[in-house]
Amino acid sequence: MKGNIDVSAHRRAVEFADGVYWVGALDPTLRNFDIILTTANGTTYNSYLVKGSEGVAVIDTVKENFSDEFFARLESEVDYSDIKVIVLNHLEPDHSGALPELMRRAPQAQLYISQRATSMLKALLHAEEGLQYTTVKTGDSVSLGDRTLSFLHTPFLHWPDTQCTFVEEEGVLFSGDVFGCHYCDKRLFNDLVGDFRFSFDYYYAHIMRPFKKHVMDALKLIEPLQLRQIAPTHGPILRERPRRYVTHYRELSTSSLSRGIGDDDQSMIIFYMSSYGNTARMAEAISEGGSTVEGVRVSLYDLQGGETDPFVDLIEEADALLVGSPTINGDAVKPGWDLLSSLAVVNLKGKLGAAFGSFGWSGEAVRMIEDRMRGLKMHIPRQGVRVKLIPTEEELEECRSFGREIAEVLVGKSQTKEVIDFADLV
Amino acid sequence: MAKAKITFEDIEQTVNVPAGTRVIEVSEKIGAGIIYGCREGDCGTCMMHVTEGWNNLTEPSVLEEKVLKENMAGRHDRLACQAQIIGDCKVKPA
Numbered sequence: 001m002k003g004n005i006d007v008s009a010h011r012r013a014v015e016f017a018d019g020v021y022w023v024g025a026l027d028p029t030l031r032n033f034d035i036i037l038t039t040a041n042g043t044t045y046n047s048y049l050v051k052g053s054e055g056v057a058v059i060d061t062v063k064e065n066f067s068d069e070f071f072a073r074l075e076s077e078v079d080y081s082d083i084k085v086i087v088l089n090h091l092e093p094d095h096s097g098a099l100p101e102l103m104r105r106a107p108q109a110q111l112y113i114s115q116r117a118t119s120m121l122k123a124l125l126h127a128e129e130g131l132q133y134t135t136v137k138t139g140d141s142v143s144l145g146d147r148t149l150s151f152l153h154t155p156f157l158h159w160p161d162t163q164c165t166f167v168e169e170e171g172v173l174f175s176g177d178v179f180g181c182h183y184c185d186k187r188l189f190n191d192l193v194g195d196f197r198f199s200f201d202y203y204y205a206h207i208m209r210p211f212k213k214h215v216m217d218a219l220k221l222i223e224p225l226q227l228r229q230i231a232p233t234h235g236p237i238l239r240e241r242p243r244r245y246v247t248h249y250r251e252l253s254t255s256s257l258s259r260g261i262g263d264d265d266q267s268m269i270i271f272y273m274s275s276y277g278n279t280a281r282m283a284e285a286i287s288e289g290g291s292t293v294e295g296v297r298v299s300l301y302d303l304q305g306g307e308t309d310p311f312v313d314l315i316e317e318a319d320a321l322l323v324g325s326p327t328i329n330g331d332a333v334k335p336g337w338d339l340l341s342s343l344a345v346v347n348l349k350g351k352l353g354a355a356f357g358s359f360g361w362s363g364e365a366v367r368m369i370e371d372r373m374r375g376l377k378m379h380i381p382r383q384g385v386r387v388k389l390i391p392t393e394e395e396l397e398e399c400r401s402f403g404r405e406i407a408e409v410l411v412g413k414s415q416t417k418e419v420i421d422f423a424d425l426v
Numbered sequence: 427m428a429k430a431k432i433t434f435e436d437i438e439q440t441v442n443v444p445a446g447t448r449v450i451e452v453s454e455k456i457g458a459g460i461i462y463g464c465r466e467g468d469c470g471t472c473m474m475h476v477t478e479g480w481n482n483l484t485e486p487s488v489l490e491e492k493v494l495k496e497n498m499a500g501r502h503d504r505l506a507c508q509a510q511i512i513g514d515c516k517v518k519p520a
Binding site: 115116118119349350374377378379380381382383409419420421422425 | 458
């Protein structure tokens, strides 16, 4: 079904399934999205209409300053008085920007959002009183007569509020940001646009990667659907072989690194930076201690000997992350911060974290690294080891014990301790 | 001052605390596995499951109730950054 489609040449709705229309907007000049993403040819804000025998539904809106294009396309197909349902699959401002004006123009329409979206809706609209909405979850549906919208609860893709909406009669999945990408092409459909594979994977790597577990949960709901088309909120509509993208998501959400170790082994990764070899000596002692615990595989890296991205991949697969840094001018050193500020793209929640380091006179680095790890929602089971300048044999033994204790926590061998008093805690 | 015992089941550690202490104040110091986000009762990250002594924590506030509901909390789930210990209890990460 090739054709000369150019949605930039008009402001009309584009029908792509029976009674299902694209009414979105093109943003070809955008070069940066949400600070964290570059967008080499812009993006699209995809909004959709579903016309049923008993009313019309609008699925998602657009960024506020693209409202004119959205409303023009919408008006080309329906009257505001026909709109019975508004669904917001995701409340980020690039999809909810035109919502207040749409609700003003179609005051009779009922808004459907996920339970988790309610507090966000209030914070975005600042209309605590009189705000009418219905919360929905998997299994809920709303009828438009001969078209039915079914909802899938797919949280954390990539906000807590996200959900998908499926039109069973047409096999169209409105997937929100899932299966989306920042790629602007006036030809709109995946079989007509340019090569967007890089954009698709890049979007996944920056937006969905921290939520791999939630992607897998969502795929369990999506894979059984009789899919004919996927209509995401950014980038091409996936009408040709949509299931390929579902399969690709499963591949992307599966470990990219083959660890080469048994499933039962726990991976403990130690990174260090060292100016005079003291923190390095501590790292080696911690590694020795960790290696004595059966079921734990310890890896030791000088952070300055590698690049950040592969280390991030490694950390994503690790069970424990230990970072050693000297204290220079009252701070941990920059390669450490570069690594620790690059971890927002992976999920570290609940993984073990620990810090250590040699220092000259004040030794702030260790506590600062621990605080950053707590900020990354890591679990810090032991307070880090600090050594003034050159470690003594006794201090290296303390490092060995530290490594062993962290490894024991990893394999669940940590011993039950006596009741301790709150006043004795540091 | 009245004392109470809180046990963190994931690390099998019991701590004697002054009544009124918030769970967050204890759990991070001893390295228990409860994870924190905003630390002010809004994000729901620090949801924990109370396995014993449910009534020995202060009643959840209206705000906490709302956040628990939004996060689809179970019957004995609480926010560790909000709940104060007033008697013996056992908790673990939700």
